[in-house]
Amino acid sequence: MVDIANRHDKTVTAEKRETVERRPVPRWMITLASVAALLVVWEIFGRRINPVFGSYPSAIAVAFWELAVSGQLWSALYESLRPFVLGYALAILIGVPLGLFIGGFRIAEAALGFYITAGYAMPLVALVPLLILWLGLGFAVKVAVVFLMSLFPICINTWLGVTAVPKTLIEVGKSFVAPDTVILRRIILPATLPYIMAGIRLAVGRAVVGMVIAEFFTTISGLGAVIINSANNFDTATMFVPIIILMVMAIGLNWLIGFVERRVAPWQAEISGRDRD
Amino acid sequence: MGEVTFLDVSKRFSLRVDGEVHQVQALDRVSFTVNDGEIVALIGPSGCGKTTALRVAMGLDPSTGGRVTVDGREINGCGHDRGMVFQHAELLPWLSARQNVMFGLEMKGMRGQLLLETAEKYLNLVGLKDSQNRRPHQLSGGMKQRVGIARALAIDPKVLLMDEPFGALDAQTRETLQAELLDIHARTGKTILFVTHDLDEAVIIADRIVVMKNGRVQEIMSVPLKRPRPDLGLVRGMPEFAETRYKVWRALHDGATVH
Numbered sequence: 001m002v003d004i005a006n007r008h009d010k011t012v013t014a015e016k017r018e019t020v021e022r023r024p025v026p027r028w029m030i031t032l033a034s035v036a037a038l039l040v041v042w043e044i045f046g047r048r049i050n051p052v053f054g055s056y057p058s059a060i061a062v063a064f065w066e067l068a069v070s071g072q073l074w075s076a077l078y079e080s081l082r083p084f085v086l087g088y089a090l091a092i093l094i095g096v097p098l099g100l101f102i103g104g105f106r107i108a109e110a111a112l113g114f115y116i117t118a119g120y121a122m123p124l125v126a127l128v129p130l131l132i133l134w135l136g137l138g139f140a141v142k143v144a145v146v147f148l149m150s151l152f153p154i155c156i157n158t159w160l161g162v163t164a165v166p167k168t169l170i171e172v173g174k175s176f177v178a179p180d181t182v183i184l185r186r187i188i189l190p191a192t193l194p195y196i197m198a199g200i201r202l203a204v205g206r207a208v209v210g211m212v213i214a215e216f217f218t219t220i221s222g223l224g225a226v227i228i229n230s231a232n233n234f235d236t237a238t239m240f241v242p243i244i245i246l247m248v249m250a251i252g253l254n255w256l257i258g259f260v261e262r263r264v265a266p267w268q269a270e271i272s273g274r275d276r277d
Numbered sequence: 278m279g280e281v282t283f284l285d286v287s288k289r290f291s292l293r294v295d296g297e298v299h300q301v302q303a304l305d306r307v308s309f310t311v312n313d314g315e316i317v318a319l320i321g322p323s324g325c326g327k328t329t330a331l332r333v334a335m336g337l338d339p340s341t342g343g344r345v346t347v348d349g350r351e352i353n354g355c356g357h358d359r360g361m362v363f364q365h366a367e368l369l370p371w372l373s374a375r376q377n378v379m380f381g382l383e384m385k386g387m388r389g390q391l392l393l394e395t396a397e398k399y400l401n402l403v404g405l406k407d408s409q410n411r412r413p414h415q416l417s418g419g420m421k422q423r424v425g426i427a428r429a430l431a432i433d434p435k436v437l438l439m440d441e442p443f444g445a446l447d448a449q450t451r452e453t454l455q456a457e458l459l460d461i462h463a464r465t466g467k468t469i470l471f472v473t474h475d476l477d478e479a480v481i482i483a484d485r486i487v488v489m490k491n492g493r494v495q496e497i498m499s500v501p502l503k504r505p506r507p508d509l510g511l512v513r514g515m516p517e518f519a520e521t522r523y524k525v526w527r528a529l530h531d532g533a534t535v536h
Contacts, residue, residue: 171363171367172369175335176357176432
């Protein structure tokens, strides 16, 4: 009797163990561990290197503190963000409709498509001196560089997205006698949204690079100026501060865009099963 | 009223295969009529032109010869007098079931309270009142196709055109939807032209069956089963069902007519 009861108990606990759900490690924990590991390794090896040739996290943190306290960092950040935000916003406002137009109309694709493809490969750094001749050394040229860097990935992605819209969905519109403009706005645009958001994400990195390039070539100002000045003074630790800030900013923007995407196109995340965690 | 007539409808198109251009005769002088309130099934092997015929009737593909008329008026492109049910429902994934039904109605110019009420009425007709706020990926295959049917019916077309509407569903769901379609037909009296490759489905649902082969109408057969057909299980057991099914099978296989 006892034996049987014991055996019974065992099976019960075994079943229980199976039904206990194994919770996966949260994403943020994995990210945090990865960052911590990188910082530790960097600190250990960075300290062995001549501070002119490299730096390490604690030295960069000290430099950050000094820049922040002196107020230099904040004014530089503000200087940089103004042309960045304007150029990037303009690229979205123009790139998305342009991509929809090129993808949606055969004639537009044939007439304009290859300019966009060529523009994406345009060596913009080489053209900055020319842009300076046109727009001067101030705010406008910085906006133009950021705009031109981020316009093409946004436009190309939107265009590709339009061509990837299933033909049958457009036929649904046609069979209910929807006019072309309604098909574009109510079928093609929402079906293209995931591609548009991917293009906007890709453009973040290029816009940041464009901003720094503009600051190097034109009036030395903003975060680009902090980089150049500290590099000229062989102050490598200070040089890393704006570089890291820019990278962190790109990550933040990327996250923000992802957040917006889940808001405006929730069905996409739901379909792919990425709406959780 | 809702009478569809195919009059010598032909459709040719070019197909480029390995650099060679082939002329394909998808439809070759197809003529038949679907009478008002009738259900006609188009059946035939794949590539026989049955889907092309339906798409021409909808106005999604232009014919290269002949004409299609609805109540005597020649069609010219898509129109609200025809409602299309697509093979995989083709709901817009970013809209809820109700919004999908509303889409068709809005294209017809309906607005406001009437729009909401009409959409709900037709979702109710297909038994989806409780799931009307779900998006397509939250619906099963059968529910999706119910929304597709509601969307097409809601615009109150003269004719319902259905392109293998149950072909992608599992056997059990298919049988349920066949019964529901017949029930909807009994209530609305719509003229229905539907494409299928399923022999049983054609015999169970249709009043007449148009057998197609190589772009031509090979034979048109009447189904000697009375309406209404509320119990499809009973229908399947009837000798008329078996006879008609066999006749269509023969027509599909060797073209020989059995009398």
